[in-house]
Amino acid sequence: MRKIIFLITLLGLLTGRMAAQSVTVDAKIDSLQILIGEQTKITLEVSTDADKRAIFPVYTDTIVKGVEIIDIAKPDTQYLNDRKRLLIKQEYTITSFDSALYYLPPMQVLVDNKPYQSKALALKVYSVPLDTLRFYGPKPVMAAPFVWKDWYGVMACGILLIPFGFLLVYLIMRIFDNKPIIRKVKVEPKLPPHQLALQEIERIKAEKVWQKGMQKEYYTELTDALRGYIKDRFGFNALEMTSSEIIAKLLEVNDKDAIADLRSLFETADLVKFAKHNPLMNENDANLINAIDFINETKVQEDDNAKPQPTEITVIEKRSLRMKILLGAGIVVLSIAVIASLIYIGTELYSYFA
Known part of the structure; x- marks a missing residue:
């Protein structure tokens, strides 16, 4: 019975030792001696089972004070023993700018959250030797080329x-x-009063508002065109006068025969505007013709071929x-x-x- 217990205990110890030996961590440095500013590489190797997860140490700027990390390469993974084992390599490029002998402590790797450490390393950094025989002193400042x-x-x-x-x-x-x-x-000349009035009457004629039942609007626009012509032609403010006042004023300065038809037009317009009179269509046409005849009979005669020229005036502004x-x-x-x-x-x- 004691022999069986002893064999079981010995087997457990051997199994634990083999398990402990399933993870190995090793660190190597390419060169133990460098000059200031030169670079060397540390290779960290981890050998473990394929089903285990290894986490390598992460450095920011330095491994120890005075030894700076230039670059960290990506891990290189190799499968061994029919993919049962892993060999992972991680390279760290380092340098130093101070001459000294540096002690590089063991690098720690976590395998399934269990820490394993490599061996310690050493790095000797030498200053650059000065060759006094070839030292010629500082060179003069060179001028930059013209570009x-x-x-x-x-x-x-x-x-x-x-x-x-x-x-x-x-x-x-x-x-x-x-x-x-x-x-x-340049001031463009103003059209004569009779031309302005005839243009307005042509517009009224083209719109034919009386055919749309708008008799009051038609006679209002027609008499306004005549009032504007009379004001500019005879020199009194016909726009502010009644129809009878306009006729009386025209009788003083014009032929009575030319005013007879105009009197009929004004009387019809007053009946339409104030008594809601509804004239016939031929009466509307006749009144339009009477207005044109009155303008042609009373206009100032001028040379139809003469074109008024624009007037140029001088404007002085501060x-x-x-x-x-x-x-x-x-x-x-x-x-x-x-x-x-x-x-x-x-x-x-x-x-x-x-």
């Missing part, structure tokens, strides 16, 4: 300075020159406050542009020749 592309901005500013300068001088002269603005304006503000704003903007261009050109020339 046209570097001077495009200066040339553009120089070219723009010319029109900007002329425009600035012009605006300054304008704002200090307080003379009034003189403009020539410079407005708005114009002065615009001139002042233009002077300020151009002054800033000119000064900025001069400063930029001067700075570039000074930097080049200094």
Whole structure:
């Protein structure tokens, strides 16, 4: 019985040792000695079962103080023993800028959340030896070669300075020159009164509003056209007078026969507007013809071939406050542009020749 217990215990110890040996962690460094600024690589290897998960250490900037990490490569995974085992390699590129002997502590790997550590490493960093026999001292500062592309901005500013300068001088002269603005304006001649009236009657005739039952609107527009003609032709304000007053005034200055038909037109218009009279269609046409006849009989005779020429008048205006503000704003903007261009050109020339 004691022998059986001893064998079982021994078997358990051997099994645990084999399990403990199923994970191995090893670290290697390519070069134990480097010069300041040179690089070397640390290779961290983990061997474990394929069904286990390994987590490698993550470094931010340094492994230890003075040893900086330049790059961390992606892990390289290999399957072994019919894919039963894994061999994972992780490379860390390191460097140092201080000469010293550095102790690199063991690197810890988690396998199924259980920590395993590699062996410690060492790195010796040497300073660069100075060859005094070949040291010739500091070299003089070399002038940069001339490149046209570097001077495009200066040339553009120089070219723009010319029109900007002329425009600035012009605006300054304008704002200090307080003379009034003189403009020539062409005034188109006004049509004679009879032509304006006949155009209005033609419009009324074309619309034929009396055929739509709008008798009052028709006679109102027709008499208004005649009132406007009488005002411009005979010189009294027919627009503010009654029909009888207009007829009485016309009798003083015109032929009675020419006014007879006009009197009939005004009487019919008053009946339509104030007594709701409904004239016949031929009566409407007759009144339209009477209005045209009255205008033709009383118009001022003129040469039909003579075309009135536009009149040119001179308008003198004082410079407005708005114009002065615009001139002042233009002077300020151009002054800033000119000064900025001069400063930029001067700075570039000074930097080049200094």
